[in-house]
Amino acid sequence: MKSGSAKVFSALVALAVLGIFRPVDLAAKEAVKQRVSEPGRYEGYSQPIYDGWQRSSVYVTVRDGTKIAVDILRPTRGGRLHSDALPVIWEHRRYQRAVQDVDGKIYSQLDRQDHPMRKVVLHGYVDAVAAVRGSGASYGTRVDPTPPQESLDAYDITEWLAAQPWCSGKVGMYGISYSGTAQFMAASTSPPHLKAIFPEMAMFDLYDFCYPGGIYRHTFIQNWASQVKGFDLHLAQKPAPVDGAKEDELLVALAQHKANFDVTRTIEVPYRDSNLDNISSVYIDNNPSSVIERVNQSGVAVYQRAGWFDMYPRDMLLWFNNLKVPKKIVIGPWDHYQSGGLDRGTEILRWYDYWLKGIDNGIMDEPPILYGVVGLPRDKALRWSGQWPPAESRPVAYYFSGGPSGSVDSVNDGRLSTIAPAPGTDRYQVDYTTTSGPRSRWTGGPVAYPDMAANDRKALTYSTAVLTDDVEIAGHPVVHVWIECKANDLDLFAYLEEVEPDGRSTYITDGCLRASHRRLDAPPHNRMGLPYHRSFAQDTEPLPAGPVELAFDLYPTANLFEAGHRIRLSITCADSDNNQTPQANPVPEVTVYRNAERPSRILVPIYKPQ
Structure with a gap:
């Protein structure tokens, strides 16, 4: 029996021994044992010939005259700067390029002991960090959440770096979160010297992030707005001059x-086509997903890192499936800032040795996708795949059925079964206190979901019988719920959980939808066959007088449900710690249908090796 945290730890341990799980064709190439190139392990292809670095900083003036603060960290040996022109790998950073303490001491990004570029620089690369316009020591004003001028700044900075005498003319980028998304935006401008990028935990769709399923993600946005305001106005740490x-x-x-744009004003733009002030459309014109074709035209190679418990696993897989450039992705049991079990510096080095130094280290001979399965033993937890979802995954319908399952004292204690149910309904009075907790994937910090059983007791639940065999899943669960409600609108949250014999229920993934946003539309990009809600103002409509179907996907996952455990789907109408749900008075009652005509169900992506 493993708790949720133990399952994640097991997967992290598996990633830590990635070296024993490599494709046969790559293993055959390692005739000379001292030359090893595989995820997390890299020997014999390049050497750390430098032993330190030297920091300097400059203002780079971009095309509209704005001055951008840039740190340059060049490798040294014995205290002497490198003499050869080297490739540059840089970060377009939202959260201070460098800071200065009260005693005047400056701390650069490389002063962080866990920074992946500490390793990379010693192998003969220049690191550069630019503070985005409107932040830190950079000049300028931010006019919306993803300013279009910022992408052009990235073009200008890339070309400035390439023109320096200490640069070989080959440039790459790195960074996580905002800095990950910024790399796609930079690539969309096609800087001639930008050869490859390494985005981690990056956004694909700004609207889906701010309004998942049309429901405002108020907690994260308020917290993030406060954080960046502190950086921009020098309230938290003083930026290094x-x-x-x-x-x-x-x-x-x-x-x-x-005069920077206040991101909490996103509450004023609740639809994908909403306009605000002089901005034509926050979620369309400057949305990262709008630059897919331009990124593909750039030819810039892309290696992504994603996490099952991060806020962006679906976004990263949408990027992957829409990219036509050389690409790779690794996905592990990480939240937004975890990377345990994978040496990020090693992966960045492998990537850029190939793309910026021309070292044939076999990284592009590997299958493009490597992912970890949460819950599998260490010698079996890793999967290589040529596509996502994996070819071995097939959706299997698990139907909402009458109970009791005998596994939880919930509102209904229904069953979840692959057999079509007998006709029935479940009634639920909305409880606005339900929550997935204050340390969910949406908080940005370390994820620590609670035992979901307490929330389940306030919810509608549908649980399988005790599993007689292990069940592995890999892909995107999709929920179809038939409801009826007299209220004009309703929020629906669905949680996929794993229930242990002692009753503990572990969070696996979740999804949500506001009923008024239920209309399905053809997506403007490859959506992997998932439901797409355009969420234009004209698309929304109140609940009808009779039953209606809500269809939405949960965030992707790869998980082993152990024999002796149960699979559970929990349905609520609020996630009070994470999303903003209007509270109706009187409190609405919802009817969930489960019959042949209106088969409420979840499609579970069952993985079976071919």
């Missing part, structure tokens, strides 16, 4: 930052 800059230059930059 640029070398030689006068003290009043920071004050000038600060004055420009005061």
Whole structure:
């Protein structure tokens, strides 16, 4: 029996021994044992010939005259700067390129002991970190959440770096979260010297992030807005000044930052086609997903890192499935900032040795997808795949059925079965206190979901019988729920969970939909066959007088449900710690249908080796 945290730890351990799980064709190439190139392990192809680095900083003036603060960290040996021109790998950073403490000491990104570029620089690369316009020591004002000028800044910075005498003319990028998304935006401008990028935990669709299923994600947005305001207005940490800059230059930059777009104003734009002030459309014109074709035209190679418990696993897989450039992705049991079990520095080094130094280390001979299955033993937890979802995964319908399952004292204690149910309904009075907890994937910090059994007791639940065999899944579960409600609108949240014999219920994944956004539309990109809700203002409509179907996907996952456990789907109408659900008075009652005509169900992506 394993708790949820133990399952994740098991998967992390498996990733830590990635070296024993490599494709046969790559293993055959390793005739010389000291030359090894595989995820997390890299020997004999390049050497750490440097032993330190030297920091300097400059202002780079971009095309509209804005001055961008850039740190440059060049490798040294014995205290002497490198003499050869080297490739540059840089980050377009939202959260301070460098800071200065009260004693005047400056701390760069490479002063972080866990920073992946510490390893990379010693192998003969220049690291650069630019503060995005409107932040830190950079000048400028941010006019919306993803300013279009910022992408052009990335073009100009890339080409400036490439033109420096200490640069070989080959440039790459790295970074996580905002810096991950910024790489796709940079690639969309096709800088001639940008050869490859390494985005981690990056956004694909700004609307789906702010309004998943049409429901405002207020907690994250409020917290993030407060955080970036602190950085932009120098309230938290003082940004390091640029070398030689006068003290009043920071004050000038600060004055420009005061007019930055307040991201909490996203509450004023609830639809995908909403307009705000002079911005034509926040979620269309400057949405990362809108630049797919331009990224493909750039030819820039892409290696992504994603996490099953991050906020962006679906986004990263949407990027992957829409990219036509050379591409790879690794997905593990990580949240937004975890990377346990995978040496990020090693992967960045392998990637850029190939794309920026021309070292044939076999990284592009590997299958394009490597993912970890949560819950499998360490010697079986890793899967290589040529596509996503894996060819070995097939959707299997598990129907909502009458109970009792005998596994939880919930509102209905229904059963989940692959056999079509006898006709029936379940009634549920909305409980606005239901929650997946304050440390969910949406909080950005370390994920720590509670035992979901407490939430389940306030919910409608549908649980399988005790599993007689292990059940492995890999892909995107999709929920179809037939409901009837007299309210004009309703939010629906679905949680896929694994129930242990002692009753503990472990969070696996979740999804949500506001009923008024239920209309299905043809997506503007490859959606992997998942339900797509355009969520234009004209698309929304109140609940009808009779039954209606809500269809939506849960975030992708790869998980082993152990024999002796149960699979559970929990349905609520609020996630109070994470999403903003209007509270109706009187409190609505919902009827869930489960019969042949209206078969409420979840399609579970069952993985069976071919």
